[in-house]
Amino acid sequence: DTGVSQNPRHKITKRGQNVTFRCDPISEHNRLYWYRQTLGQGPEFLTYFQNEAQLEKSRLLSDRFSAERPKGSFSTLEIQRTEQGDSAMYLCASSLAGYNAGGYTFGSGTRLTVV
């Protein structure tokens, strides 16, 4: 297993465009999480899935953001009508349900720059 994989690693987009990121978790992990990290800050929770069900969403996840995990495996995070404030590192993590709390494996992230 190669760990949690995120693609693309970097994305530069113009303000107003839509972008989509993909996360492939560790294959046997049924929980998947999205976090956002801005420069000089710690990651902030966006949302998490158990299998294909989205169980919790942060108030940070505005209606321009949507996340899916259609078959309970990979997940996508889409941002519509991007704004400069969306520039950040988007981190994905996965874990096993029932595992001791916090046993996440993080991916290397997708760095989004909105120009």
Next chain:
Amino acid sequence: AQSVTQLGSHVSVSEGALVLLRCNYSSSVPPYLFWYVQYPNQGLQLLLKYTTGATLVKGINGFEAEFKKSETSFHLTKPSAHMSDAAEYFCACMDTGRRALTFGSGTRLQVQP
């Protein structure tokens, strides 16, 4: 709402010196507590965690942390710094029954030769 405060955004130590990174949490009920390390352009790696039981927790790479409920603290220590320890360190907490981590703003550790 729970929060995590990391005192000192930058800490510099000499190789071989003690490393002490400070973390305080704010929560009505003692949460689960974690330390993560992040190297440049990489994801976060779990160093150690406290859930229940022994309050002194040992992690990877020689790091350890002690949960002190009376001080609402979870400071990270390592007796002897190595050049490879230079990275950003994040303290995080999780309320029991939830799955979202709340992170501090991080401490960048520099190790001088």
